[in-house]
Structures are given as structure tokens and as C-alpha cells.
Amino acid sequence: MNPASNSIDPEWAWAPYEPTGAEDWSLAHVAHFHRRAGFGANWQTLQESLPLSPVTLATQAVSQVESAEVESSSQALVTSILAAGGLNQLPAWWIHRLLQGSATLREKMTIFWHGHFATSGAKVRDPQLLLRQNRLLREHALGDFAAMVHEVSKDPAMLMYLDSDSNRKVHPNENFARELMELFTLGEGRYSEQDIRELARCFTGWEVRRNEYRFNPYQHDDGTKRLFDQRGQFGGEQGVDIVLDREDCPRFIAGKLVRYFVADEGLSGEELIEPLAVEFRESGLQIAPLVQRILSSNLFYSEHARARKFRSPIEFAVGFLRTLDGSTNLIGFSNSLKDLGQLLFFPPNVKGWNGGREWINSSTLLARANMMHDLLARSETRFGGGDLQEYCDSQGWADPEEVVDRLSTLLLALPLNSEASTELTQLLESGSGDPEKRLRRALALFVSLPVYQLA
Amino acid sequence: MLSNRREFLQLAAAGAVTLGAQGLAPAFLRAAAREASGQNNVLVVIQMSGGNDGLNTVVPFAEDRYYKARPKLAIAKNDVLKIDKRLGFNPVLRGFADLLEAGHLGIVQGVGYPNPNRSHFESMDIWHTCHRRSEDRNEGWLGRTVDQLQHAERQEIPGVHVGNDRLPLALFSRSHRIPSIQSMDQFHLKAKEEESMQAFRRMASQSTDSEGSMLDFLTTSTVTALDVSQQIQESIKSQSTAVDYPQTGLGRKLRSISQLISADFGTRIFYAEIDGFDTHALQAAAHTGLLRELGEAVSAFVEDLTATGNLDRVTTVCFSEFGRRVAENASEGTDHGTAAPMFLIGGQVQSGLIGKHPSLDDLEQGDLKFHTDFRQVYAGLLQQWLKCDSEKVLGEHFDPVSVIRKA
Numbered sequence: 001m002n003p004a005s006n007s008i009d010p011e012w013a014w015a016p017y018e019p020t021g022a023e024d025w026s027l028a029h030v031a032h033f034h035r036r037a038g039f040g041a042n043w044q045t046l047q048e049s050l051p052l053s054p055v056t057l058a059t060q061a062v063s064q065v066e067s068a069e070v071e072s073s074s075q076a077l078v079t080s081i082l083a084a085g086g087l088n089q090l091p092a093w094w095i096h097r098l099l100q101g102s103a104t105l106r107e108k109m110t111i112f113w114h115g116h117f118a119t120s121g122a123k124v125r126d127p128q129l130l131l132r133q134n135r136l137l138r139e140h141a142l143g144d145f146a147a148m149v150h151e152v153s154k155d156p157a158m159l160m161y162l163d164s165d166s167n168r169k170v171h172p173n174e175n176f177a178r179e180l181m182e183l184f185t186l187g188e189g190r191y192s193e194q195d196i197r198e199l200a201r202c203f204t205g206w207e208v209r210r211n212e213y214r215f216n217p218y219q220h221d222d223g224t225k226r227l228f229d230q231r232g233q234f235g236g237e238q239g240v241d242i243v244l245d246r247e248d249c250p251r252f253i254a255g256k257l258v259r260y261f262v263a264d265e266g267l268s269g270e271e272l273i274e275p276l277a278v279e280f281r282e283s284g285l286q287i288a289p290l291v292q293r294i295l296s297s298n299l300f301y302s303e304h305a306r307a308r309k310f311r312s313p314i315e316f317a318v319g320f321l322r323t324l325d326g327s328t329n330l331i332g333f334s335n336s337l338k339d340l341g342q343l344l345f346f347p348p349n350v351k352g353w354n355g356g357r358e359w360i361n362s363s364t365l366l367a368r369a370n371m372m373h374d375l376l377a378r379s380e381t382r383f384g385g386g387d388l389q390e391y392c393d394s395q396g397w398a399d400p401e402e403v404v405d406r407l408s409t410l411l412l413a414l415p416l417n418s419e420a421s422t423e424l425t426q427l428l429e430s431g432s433g434d435p436e437k438r439l440r441r442a443l444a445l446f447v448s449l450p451v452y453q454l455a
Numbered sequence: 456m457l458s459n460r461r462e463f464l465q466l467a468a469a470g471a472v473t474l475g476a477q478g479l480a481p482a483f484l485r486a487a488a489r490e491a492s493g494q495n496n497v498l499v500v501i502q503m504s505g506g507n508d509g510l511n512t513v514v515p516f517a518e519d520r521y522y523k524a525r526p527k528l529a530i531a532k533n534d535v536l537k538i539d540k541r542l543g544f545n546p547v548l549r550g551f552a553d554l555l556e557a558g559h560l561g562i563v564q565g566v567g568y569p570n571p572n573r574s575h576f577e578s579m580d581i582w583h584t585c586h587r588r589s590e591d592r593n594e595g596w597l598g599r600t601v602d603q604l605q606h607a608e609r610q611e612i613p614g615v616h617v618g619n620d621r622l623p624l625a626l627f628s629r630s631h632r633i634p635s636i637q638s639m640d641q642f643h644l645k646a647k648e649e650e651s652m653q654a655f656r657r658m659a660s661q662s663t664d665s666e667g668s669m670l671d672f673l674t675t676s677t678v679t680a681l682d683v684s685q686q687i688q689e690s691i692k693s694q695s696t697a698v699d700y701p702q703t704g705l706g707r708k709l710r711s712i713s714q715l716i717s718a719d720f721g722t723r724i725f726y727a728e729i730d731g732f733d734t735h736a737l738q739a740a741a742h743t744g745l746l747r748e749l750g751e752a753v754s755a756f757v758e759d760l761t762a763t764g765n766l767d768r769v770t771t772v773c774f775s776e777f778g779r780r781v782a783e784n785a786s787e788g789t790d791h792g793t794a795a796p797m798f799l800i801g802g803q804v805q806s807g808l809i810g811k812h813p814s815l816d817d818l819e820q821g822d823l824k825f826h827t828d829f830r831q832v833y834a835g836l837l838q839q840w841l842k843c844d845s846e847k848v849l850g851e852h853f854d855p856v857s858v859i860r861k862a
Contacts, residue, residue, distance in 0.1 A: 166785070
């Protein structure tokens, strides 16, 4: 059913995936869905998802709402974090939602927008402002892209991060205008330097005072601007609308979402994205239908997508715990993600995390292995509330061979090769130390293997 | 202080050392051979990320236009550290001024490229790959250099990126994985049990995938990490330094680089970054802080290289993705610009000013015009220092800038 990799038919690619037999719709397919649309799923969730259709799974995912229970524990955590100063505990606050929450696609999209509209606590050192931006991104994560861009443009944390909290008529600051077009809406090269200068003029008079956006008419340049093919005495809002109206905007966003959800490599060509871009534009830039479409498509379930993502540090770590009902010390767990290269609320620069092969280098690989080594060595790390051995027993995994087999189904996007499978089984059967320690050590090695770094 | 290599040779001569299993000892022997063939030179690249304001780094204090364009940010004539009658260093760059005095610092002026791109990321990619967006950008200029050097003589660790940021695109290579090392003491695997270590190495090396695939990339990267970390842990224990480095990010990175140079794995290329040069607002404090960090760290590095006898075989080059607009903006900062100076540091560099300062009277869209293509500087470093074929690395011929003093 799959066409050759170098010529993907766009019509086929985005048509809904309709499995015809058990081979087309197995635990592996469902696990793939949950790895991509969320952070992986435990055995029970996989079993519950199996009777559902691809379209139903995706439709449910885009309409999830977080439970009141998680919202209230999340709010309680905010209060205690802010009372303690808070900036450096922000990552742990978010990780708590990622581990406990049920609206996993919304969280995954919020991380996407956090990387897209990147703003770092290293510069904006006010945790309240960063949390406010985080709420904004979560609220619009599957909503109206245009509304989100308008709000982000007036978001104090964003304006402070891009040095645009005091934009004067004489010598307008170009930074926000540039990043709005290059990184937030159109993509590099889809505008001229002239457009940047003109758009910067539209934003003159935009300020942040006492942590709130404010328009200062005395600093606004109300002269005529020439932005793309339009002329007028545009203000900032009109400037944003003109940019959002460009055809490059839905293309850029749809392309980036496809890369986020489908594959880091091997997909190319504007033709492939074009049908999605057209739909996205015609829907008035509504995000949920676009994401729903991607997550239920032929392409999403094809060989072009399977194991074609490098796990981000969050997917690597959060995915591990969620898949095995794990729990651990929240602060230690969250902070160790820094060495892996993804500390939430602290993206490396305004472009966010590039992802793909850039997640992987010798330092981050050692950090991944060391994180799992520490995590599994800690007695606070529990699985289903107990020992790992008890957890395996409760799942009915009878012997080392079955343990390795089930872990592979749950955690891996590709089958474990037989040599590694034999090694791991042997480590479980005949390694030294007590069985619980042996099991934990083997699991730490398992998730340090190259193959687990793929999603 | 004796270099590790010399100590080793003395000890070996005294029969006190047996050759290790990790391939470390043969590296010393090969180093001696490299020295004889002139293939011993090391290049250290310091990336100043964000767009360094060249005009407030090397200040054209004799130009009225400079002071007119920058009523708030200009550096007063009396404050600069004079280079000649027209140019002077930012006063916090005392370290650079001293290096210039000692004949160890070159300033390549007016460096840029045609049709300058003012996006950080795009411009940085151009500097890293020497290619525009429309071309293949899977490997960087230093990655291609590593491929060429490795082809001539294989080293265990051909290049090293010191830092915890993503691996710079400049170091991407088709055939070699350049390790990123955040810090020496963290760069090792914590799992200690011998049986699991061996099992892990066996399992991690299994790849049935085709070369270049994602799984193959992960497998070779994992094996590189295991090998390199083990070698470094075994050799770095004996390295200490008599020099006090500043307790700054760049200071720590250059200290690690000096340790790795002394340990001598045959590494020819090192890479470090200092970030924060994107000074759109309230530039003065941020920029002087960064330049001070740069000057102090490089000074300590040179002092250390001098003490270990390595100064003559190490050349350091500093670059940024672009300079900044001549006129300051309303936020007491500067926006993205174009041409800027590059710096060369080492015992054998062409010291002093190289090329003229770009004119402040002849601007393009408010930006300085470049007169030296950065690839001409790369060509000089490749040919005169690393003894590489620059056309192969850069894809076409560029007239090299004389970056190395003629013997």
C-alpha cells in the first residue's frame, strides 16, 4: 500500500488510515500512536485503544480536557513554587503535568508551541510571567493559530525576551518583527529586509510597563507603511494580520507540525504539505482539525513515519515513566533533563529546540544513560507504586524472556534485535545481585540502547 | 611544565610505562611522528553567538560618524586601548591588547559575505557550512576538514566540541562523529558493573541498519561516546594546570581544551561557544561583560598554552555570525548588521591589523560593507595552518588571507 519513499502521493498521504486486517492494526500501531500523540502508554491503555479506529483515536486526542484533579494539584504546585521564588522549579511544575495529566496531546502541543514561541527563563526571570505565557500557549494549543499569534505578540514575557518591551518611533527595534516572520509565521526568506523594517514601524509604541502590555501612542509611527504588497497607516495588529494572511504562513506551520508528529527525516517537498496547508488556511487556521488529520493519516501509520523520530529528552524520560506507571522524585528528575538538552522554560534560543539529530551527541547520549542509571538506582523510583519485580508480576510477565518481549512492545518503535534480546534475557537470568537490582540494571541498559532513542 | 607527551617519552625510556590497551600510548608515538611531518597544528574555534558588535569591539575612535551614529553607545576616544591612530580596543579587552603587544593576535577586519542574511540561524548556518539554503547543508566546513585530515592520518578523536549545547553544524561530518564534551568530570558512564558495561557495549554496537540511517547514526554515536569517554577519563586524571582560569563559561571550556591538547589524542580541531551577543537593548553592560569574559579566558588559555609548550602549535580563531547596525536603536542597543572583525590568536599568527576598517561613509542599508569573505579566512587557516586542500573543503577557490606569519 505504501508508494516508494521518494514519491509520496499527497492525496494518499493525508487520506484517513483504514486498516483492513489485524496486521494493519496491532499493538505496535497503537503504541506508535501514543508515542507520537502523547508520551507513550501503558499496557492497559494499549489494550483499550486497540478496538478503536485510527480516526476515533485522533479525534478523542484533540478534544481531551485535563481532569479537575490534575488541574487542582497543578495549581497547588504553582502556589508553593511561587512562594519559594520559583524560577528554577518551573520545569518540575510542568513535568508534574506531563507525568500525571490525561490531556497528553494538549501537553505535547504546548511543548511544541513553547519551542515555537520560545521564551527563556534565563532572560525573563519572572516565573509569573513565564507561567502566564505557558497558560496562553496551553489554552490555544489546539485552537485558533491567529488568535494565539495576536496574544503572543502582546505577551509581556515574549516582548521582554525579544527586547521589544520599549519600541520607539525613532529607530524602531527590529527584533520582534524579524522573529515574528522568520520563526513564528512564515519561515526564513519568505519576506524581505524591507518588510522587516516596515513591520517594525507598525510595532512602534508597543511597550511593557509594570509587567503588562501597553500601547503608547506618543511613540507610535503613524506614517504609511509598505508591507508586502499593501500600503497603509498600519498598527501592530494590522501588521500581524497581513503576515498571517500570507500563503506561506499555513505552509510553514503545517510543515513544522508534520515534522513534529510524523518524521524527522525523509519527508520533503512542498507538494506533500500543500493539501494540509490549503485545508489549514480554509479552516481559518484552526489547529485541532489539522492535527487530527495528521494523526489519523495513511502517512502517519506508514513506513515513512515508523521509528522516524528521534526521541526528545522529554519523550525519552517522561515516556519511560508513563509507559511503566513509574513515579519518582520530581525535582531531581526534572533537573536532570538539563544535561540531556531540554530544560522546559529554558529553550536554548529564540528558535527553540531544533530536534532531530541535534538531540543526539556523545554528551547527551551519556547523559541519557546516566539519567536512567540514577533514576533506576533510586529507591523512590517505583513502578505501579511498588518494586519493578512486583510490577512485572502484576502484569503477568512470567519469565525473563517475556519481560524483555513486553518491554520491547511497550517501549520500542523497532523490534529489538535478537542478540540484544538474548543479552538482556541472560542479564536477567544469571546476573549478580538481588533480582530487583538486576532487573533495574537491565532496564537502565535497555533504555540506553540506540534503538530506544527512536520513537 | 613538561607536556604529557614528553613525560611519557621519558618514562617510557626509563621502562616505567607499559603500553596500555586503550590505544593511548601509540597516540604519543604518533604525535612524535606528526611533529616531524608538520601535521601537529591545532585549530580552536570560538563562536561568539548572537552577532558581535564589531564597532564597539574594535572602535574607530577617529571617525565622527561613529559618534554621530551612536550617541549613547559610542566608546569615548580616551577610553579605548589604542591599536593605531584610528582604531582601539574596547577598554575591557585588556587581554587582547596585551596579546597584540606580544605579537600573538591578528585582527581580520571587514569580514562578511555577499548578500548578507540577517537571520541569526540562517547566517550562522552559512558560516558553518559555507553553503546557502538552496544547497546541501548536511555537513559543516570543519566536518569536511576532519574527513580530509582523517583520510591523511587517522586519529582517535579528530575533533571535539566542548559545551552542552547542540553539536555545531560546522562539525557535522558524513563519516565521523565529533563528540560534544560538556565537562571532563561528567563525561563518563556511571554504570560501573563490569558485566553490564560489557553487555551494553556489545548490545549498543549491534546495528543491522544501512549506513547513514537514523539507527546507524545512533549506534555510531553511542559507540563513539563510550570509546571517547573511556579514553578521556583514563588520561585526564594526570592533567592539571598551573594557570588560574576565570570562573566563567568560556574560561572552563578553554581550560578543558587545554587539558585535551596536553593529553594529546591527536585532536586537531576544537570548538567552543560563548553566547549572548544579540544585544538589541541596553547593550553596554551586556556587551562589555561578554568581551571581558572573552578577553580574560583567551588570555588565561594563551598563558596555559605557553606554560605547556603548546602555544606555537595552537591557533585560535574567533567569529560571530554577523556584526551589528552602525546606528544604535531606541532601546540603547543595536540591530542585526553585517561585516565585523575576526580574531586570530596564537604563537604563529599574522599579528596586527589585517585589511582595512570598513568605511563608515559607504554603508549599505545602514550596514558596513564587507571586503573580505569569511571563506578567505577559512582558506588561509586550512592551507597555511592545517595543511588541507581548501578548495575541497570550501567547494571552490578563495584567495586565502595570510593568517599565519611567514617563517
